[in-house]
Amino acid sequence: MAGLGPMEIGLIILAILLLFGYKKLPDASRSLGRSLRIFKGEMKGMKDDDVRTKDAAKTSPVRGEVLPPATAADREREALEAEARAAEARAAELRARATQAGPADRTR
Known part of the structure; x- marks a missing residue:
């Protein structure tokens, strides 16, 4: 599969411009940016939750295990x-x- 050349990229940009119109493109790109930021934040939150869960699993007592005294x-x-x-x-x-x-x- 070959990469996109300048002609194909130009046709894609032209198709997007015709589809949305030049007035709606800034709003569409702004919405896309917001959506990507929200998605990125949620993914980071899920990663943080996984780390917390693993840390909690490491520190939670196993049956018969004695925990160190609280500081x-x-x-x-x-x-x-x-x-x-x-x-x-x-x-x-x-x-x-x-x-x-x-x-x-x-x-x-």
């Missing part, structure tokens, strides 16, 4: 996560109370 940084992170969960629960409770209160209660 101070691990304990601090767990404490912060617990505090964040408690704050989220409190916020959800306050939102629920606000939705239960009638409009007359809010104007006071």
Whole structure:
């Protein structure tokens, strides 16, 4: 199979120009660029998820395996996560109370 020569490339460009028109080409190319950026980002996200999954598999305990003791940084992170969960629960409770209160209660 031979490569594309200048004549074939010119015909392809002419066909695209006739198909879309010169006014729509910038919008079409912009949309194509956005789509490719989104696709690239999703592929990178999937790669990152695979790496995280492999790392989690390496660090997750196997039956009978003893894990090393948690470091101070691990304990601090767990404490912060617990505090964040408690704050989220409190916020959800306050939102629920606000939705239960009638409009007359809010104007006071």
